[in-house]
Amino acid sequence: MITKWLTVNFLTIFIIVLWSNLQGYDSNSILLSKIFAQVAFILLLINLNMYFVFLIIRKSNRRDIKIRLAKISIRMMKYHVAIAVTATLLVLLHSGIMVYAYYENLMKGKTISGIILIAILSILLLSGFLRRRKATGKRRKFHYKMAFLFFGFLFLHIFL
Structure with missing residues (x-):
């Protein structure tokens, strides 16, 4: 495995x-x-x-x-x-x-997806920071859901 x-x-x-x-x-x-x-x-x-x-x-x-x-x-x-x-x-x-x-030439799909990625990355980092300060199950789940959302958009950004 x-x-x-x-x-x-x-x-x-x-x-x-x-x-x-x-x-x-x-x-x-x-x-x-x-x-x-x-x-x-x-x-x-x-x-x-x-x-x-x-x-x-x-x-x-x-x-x-x-x-x-x-x-x-x-x-x-x-x-x-x-x-x-x-x-x-x-x-x-x-x-x-x-x-x-x-x-x-900033108004392209790749650039817009990059801007969205930076926003998601900011939320991901904030959720990690909050989780580090006080670990709860809710914060853990939110942090890893944001990580998977980030990677989904990242693949979209890469292959766009």
Whole structure:
């Protein structure tokens, strides 16, 4: 099960990098912006995978898998916020470069979906901050629902 999960992650990253390269770029700054976005995607995918690690821990019947994943999750959760902040900074760099590069032509679907993504990312970060201050079941569910909504819009943004 874990190998399937890792395979899906690597295939997703591969497809996104391949798609980005097929789209091409007009300048080196746009290439740099796309690299920022790809690194941010990988970091955000690492954070999203924490949900699946916890899901496997809850649903698995094998004790050895639960223990191994619990040890991994303890180590990973120490970096969850740092990874999210780093990814957010990369997203902001990406959006800043792209707005500067395409300033005359901002009313495109890709740009509008990017603006929506930044709004969703802001809500996601706020929900994570509130959850960190006081963890409740409602805040946990809202945080991971926002994460899945964010990734849904992210795929729309990438392949638009």
